[in-house]
Amino acid sequence: MTSYIVLMNWTEQGAKNVRDSPKRLDAARKQLGDMGGSFKAFYLTMGEYDMVAVVEAPDDAVLARFSLMLAASGNVRTRTLKAFPEFAYREIITSLG
Incomplete structure (x- = not known):
């Protein structure tokens, strides 16, 4: 599985309906699971991004589809x-010679 960090901001629509956000998170978690991936961690954050998720997916194409579904x-x-x-970081650095 490949790991990804997903940085998220609510749109105006998402902020307007913020009380529904936990339900949307549950639906996203199920959707990614149905695609063969998973959420490893999720955080509400302060600063430039409203939320951060650590997720895994079988490949880049799966996560691209998932991201497009979120955007839609x-x-x-x-x-x-x-x-x-x-x-992997250590392997990459070691391979530099």
Whole structure:
């Protein structure tokens, strides 16, 4: 599985309906699960982003589809970062020679 960091901000629509946000999170969690992925962590944050999720997906295409489905809902805008776990980071640095 590939790890990703998903940075999210509510749209005006999402903020207007913020009380429904936990239900939307549950639906997103199920949707990603049905696609073969999972949420590893979710945070409400203060600062530039409203929420941050750590997720796993089988590949980039699955996460791209998931992100597009989130965007289509009109409640959040996302930025996605592909994340390399520490062991991969060490392998990449070691391979530099």
